[in-house]
Amino acid sequence: MVVDLRKVAAASGVSLSTASRALSGSGRVSAATRERVRQVAEDLGYRPNALARGLRTNHSRLIGLVITNLVNASLHVIAEVVHDRLKASGYHLVLCITGDDAGEERAYVETLRDHNVDGVLVVGSDDEAVQSLRETDIPAIHLARRPRRPAGDCVLGADIEGAREATRYLLGLSHQRIAVVAGPPAVTSGYERLAGHRLALDEAGVPYRDDLVFQGPLEPAWGAEAAARMLALPEGRRPTAVLVTNHEAAFGLLPALRERGVRIPGELSVLCYEDADMLRWWDPGITVMDNNAARMGDLAVSLLLDRIVANPGSTGQTPTEYRVGAQLVIRQSCVIAES
Structure with a gap:
């Protein structure tokens, strides 16, 4: 009772x-x-009643984390870091998983507003959801994706430089035909990582080839489909290396290559953006460009708590963009291309 x-x-x-x-x-x-x-x-x-108390005191001690999925290991790490930091600071986390659906993102933002949360961390960029945040006094931090008109500070990866360095590494191993499996161009990491890849090719004087670029949804199924399309290319045009720019695609591409008997790195060198346990444990271990997801989550929480303490309202504050650098972690999945 x-x-x-x-x-x-x-x-x-x-x-x-x-x-x-x-x-x-x-x-x-x-x-x-x-x-x-x-x-x-x-x-x-x-x-x-915590909600009623929050309405009286203007502090609910609740923080919302709106996130696209937990398939991506970087997002999983971010969620864990955010949870631990908030718990240590006396806040409770409200986790909202949108499935990368704009309607779900809007609905969750409205729900968090209705529950008088003290702040919101958002992995998403739907214009209506962001507008809803801008119209409130709730501090907001954008993670991993930069909307067109942010409602608060943005914590992003140094994705152009990271992908540029990853491609340079493959070029240094004498790979000239490098495929890229990328996320949709509307997503910050999707277009920035592809842009970094293209910069490295331009610097090396290597032609950019549309037939080696596979952009699609952030889903393992797309990674498997991209693998099939790569292998369907004529032998003389087939890539000798592939840069996979997101976990969702990597988790589909690697099993698909194994099922088709493709030897890594003997037939195809593989480099993945963002680290994960699966990539460390894969045989052979997959070389990665680690995007420092834990650092991104930690920085986002620090910025949000600073805004809550210094000024409960985010309205009228000029958003600042922060970039977290990536680091190349070399394992066994890339070798010098055969001449």
């Missing part, structure tokens, strides 16, 4: 308002009454 404040007041022999003040520690109630009401509440198993 749910015990509400009225039952606590009645059992304590005080008014509803006095019971409320006593449990909030108000100095307008004597110490003896505060202790009596507190003891009765404890004996009855009373738990205060």
Whole structure:
């Protein structure tokens, strides 16, 4: 049976308002009454309504994390880091998974607003959802994706430089035909990582080939399809190396290559953007450009908590863009191309 404040007041022999003040520690109630009401509440198993308390104090101690999926190991790491940092700071995390659906993103943002959250971290860029955040006084931080008109600071990867360095590494191994499996161009990491790849090719004087670029949805199924398309190319045009720019595609491409008997790195060198346990454990271990997901999550929480403490409202503040650098981790999946 749910015990509400009225039952606590009645059992304590005080008014509803006095019971409320006593449990909030108000100095307008004597110490003896505060202790009596507190003891009765404890004996009855009373738990205060956090939402109602948040509406009164303007602090709910809730932080929303709106995220596209947990298939991507980087997003999984970010969610864990955010949870641990918020817990240590006395906040509770409300996790919202959109499935990369714009309608879901809008719905979750509205729900978080209705529940008076103290702040929002968003992996997403739907214009209507961002506009909804801009119209509130809720501090917001954008993670991994930069919307056209941010509602708050943006914490992004140094994706152009990271992909540029990854391609340079493959070029340094004498690979001239490098395929790229990338996310959709509307996603920040999708177009920036492809842009970094193209910059490295231009610097090396290697032609950019549209038939070696496979852009698609952030899904393992797309990685498997991209593998099939690569292998369907004529032998003289087939890539000797592939840069996979997101986990979702990598988790589909690698099993597909194994099922087709493609030897890594003997027939195809593979370099993946973003690290994950699966890539470390794969046989052979997959060389990666680690995007430092934990650092991104940690920085995003720090920025959000600073905004909450310094100024509860995000409206009117000029957003700042932060970039977290990537690091090449060399394993066994890339070798010098045969001449």
